[in-house]
Amino acid sequence: MNPVIQRVTDRIEQRSQATRKDYLARIAQARKNGPHRGALSCGNLAHGFAACDKGDKGELRSLTKANIGIVTAYNDMLSAHQPYHDYPEKLKQAIREVGSVAQVAGGVPAMCDGVTQGQPGMELSLLSRDVIAMATAVSLSHNMFDGGLMLGICDKIVPGLLIAALSFGHLPFVFVPAGPMPSGISNKEKARVRELYAEGKVDKEQLLEAEAASYHTAGTCTFYGTANSNQLVVEIMGLHLPGASFVNPGSELREQLTRVAAQQATRITDLGTDYRPISQIVTAKSIVNGIVGLLATGGSTNHTMHLVAVARAAGYHIDWDDFAELSSVTPLLTRIYPNGQADINHFQRAGGMAFLIRELLSAGLLHEDVETIAGQGLSRYTKRPTLDDNGKLTWVDIVDESLDTDVLRKATNPFSDHGGLEVLSGNLGRAVIKTSSLPEGAKSVSAPAVVFTSQHELDAAFKAGDLNKDCVVVVRFQGPKAIGMPELHKLTPPLGVLQKRGYKVALVTDGRMSGASGKVPAAIHLTPEAVDGGLIAKINDGDLVNVDFEKGKLELLVDEAELAQRSAAQVDLTDSHFGMGRELFAGMRNNFSGAESGACVLFKDDDNHG
Structure with missing residues (x-):
């Protein structure tokens, strides 16, 4: 095992001893009564199976057959989630074939960041993760289920489902993807x-x-943003069937993966002989595996918040220093847009998840000794799924070499010896920067600040020609407590144009850029944010700002005495607090933790940095 990977894992386990112990004690207590519907009154149980057919009612009355709860994020406005429209019936039928029962436990909201980019609705995006977690908990609260199938793919949806599943950690959960569009x-x-x-x-x-x-068409967007990062991380954590993440919708292989996922959920319940609750699968080792997989592929920076929140749900404390230290020894093995020109289908054809996991395991960068929904040991995930001559799902060995070394490489010949994620610290606070997608030879930037309070203001300044100069663009009052921390992708094209024109350009923001963070140096997720005492609120136009990703520095180069005399800028955010339903979320915004604490309303903000 790589000593740095082991050291970070040990550190997480050590700092989380008390909270993990408390979590496992609560999970053990929840398991004590056996199948939960056995604790229901006759009236309770009758309500729970009233709409079932005669056969399913008989199975549920017996208390000897598993009942699997399906939580679905289906809607047909999201291309990634449209294929889920007929999954419940497919899953129920597959589960009936092995003598068990499934019911749709509930639905959760699923918004598309691609639709809401630059729109008021984007200010609800990050909030939706915690809403999804709470809605999933309500769905599972009926005491009817022995396990769960989670149907979700996109940005905040999978983390929300995962946080909720961990609250029901005595149950097994299988995450069921639907695959990327061609x-x-x-x-x-x-x-x-x-x-x-x-x-x-x-x-x-x-x-x-x-x-x-x-x-x-239907399916997940093919660039390597948060949606596809979700799938990769969840598979490496052992919550998908091996190789399930990136098989296209509608293919026979996808159909069989879905069928077998449903049946596997019944085999690992407490009613069987291979009990695998999610609390035993999501451990410090599997969380570190997920982070390493993310870093090795240049995945979404949103997970510097999501994985923090997921870890908290399992009783663990992780922070950005853990990400940065893991990044320092994790080689970059893929080039997938925005870190290259290929898309996720190219990655799949080059060798996909089995090749990636095999390489990371062989380099001692992943913990092999973990539990997964498929059994003990991550080496199970180094084989790829296929159909045999009879159409039966099976897993086979992969080729030794990548089929496209411009997209996917061995650990002995990486694109970079570094995972491409850095933590920046200085008097401005702490931020993360994704360096894996920066142009070769990119340098750190020290330049005068140009300050904005929205991405729309910057767009107008760009069109007016006011940004044709070296500058550090500062976009503030975009953090969780301010306006819900929207993604700021309208910034990407104009900043890219300025960089192409030869200007030295960088971005500093307390907002998000996420999985599509691109070729402009961007210090994002800055904490503390402007409305929460962050020094970013005191930056003036023309102040010299240093964004040094080589030394990990983020500094406002203004004399401390002068800064002490300055008042923090005040901005009227009313327009972002009303309309498009945003007024309903005021209580959640006010209780958001800092970005490094997961930008979460579900857990207390008590780490050392956030």
């Missing part, structure tokens, strides 16, 4: 058209044509 136009071409539009060189119709050719 490839559309290249990501390079899509980015090119976006930059041309930002410069006014193509019109809106041409931009829409390019976007529609990229996001063109």
Whole structure:
């Protein structure tokens, strides 16, 4: 085992001893009564199976057959979730084939960040993760279930489902993906058209044509953003069937993976002989495995918050220093957009998850001795799923070499010896920066600040020609407590154009850029945020700001005595607190923890940094 990986794992376990012990004690207590519907009164139970057919009612009355709760994030506005429309019936039928029962326990909201980018609804996006967790808990609160199937893919949805599942940690849960859409136009071409539009060189119709050719059918968006990062992390943590993440919707292999996932959920309940509750699967080792997988692929920076919150739900405390230390020894093994030009389908064809996990295991960068839904040991995930001559699902060995070394490489020949995630610290606070997608030879930036309070203000300044200079763009009052910490992707095209023109440009924000963080140095998730005492609220236009990702520094280069005399900027955020339902979430915004504590309302903000 790589000594740094082991040291970080040991540190997490040591600092979390008390909270993990308390969590496991609560889970043990929850398990004591056996199948929970056995504790229901006759009236309770009759309500619970009233709508079932005669056969399912008989099975549920016996208390000897597993009842699996399905929690679905289906809607047909999200391309990634549209394939779920008929999953409940497929899952129920597969489970009936092995003599058990399934019921839809509930549905949870599923919003699409791609639709809400730059819109008021984006200010509800991060909040939706905790809403999903709470809605899932309500769905599972009926005491009817011996295990669960989680149907979710996209940005905040999987973390929300996972946080809730851990609250029911005495039960097993299998996460069931639906797969990415086939490839559309290249990501390079899509980015090119976006930059041309930002410069006014193509019109809106041409931009829409390019976007529609990229996001063109059912399935997950193919770039390596948070949705696909979710799938990769969940698989490496052992909560998917091996190789399930990136098989396209509608294929026979996808159908069989879905069927077997449903049946596997029944085999690992407390009624069987292979009890595998999620509390035994999500451990410090599997969490570290998930972080390493994320870093080795240049995954979404959103997980610097999501995985913190997920860990808290399992009784563990992790922080950004853990991410940074793991990143220092994790080689970058993939180039998937925005860290390259390939999409997730190219990654799958090059060798996919089995190749990636095999390489990380062989380099001593993953813990093999973990529990998974498929059995003990992560080496089970180094085989790829396929159908045999009779159409039966099986797993086979993979080829020794990557089928496309421009996309996926061995650990002995990585794209970089570093995972590409750095923590920046200084008088401005703490932030993260994704360096894996920066151009080769990119340098740290020290330049005068240009200060904005929204991405729309920056867009207007760019169009007016006011940003044709070296500058550090500061976009503040975008944090969790301010306006819910929206993603700021409208910043990407204009900043990319400025960089292409030869200007030294960087971004500093208490908002998010997420999985599509690109080629401009961006210090994101800055904490403390502007409304919570952060020094970012005192930056003036023209102040020199240093964004040094080589030395891990983030500094406002203004004399301390002068800063002490300055008042923090005040901004009227009323327009972001009302309309599009945002007024309903005031209580949640006020109780958000800092970004390094997971930007969460479910757990107390008590770490050393957030």
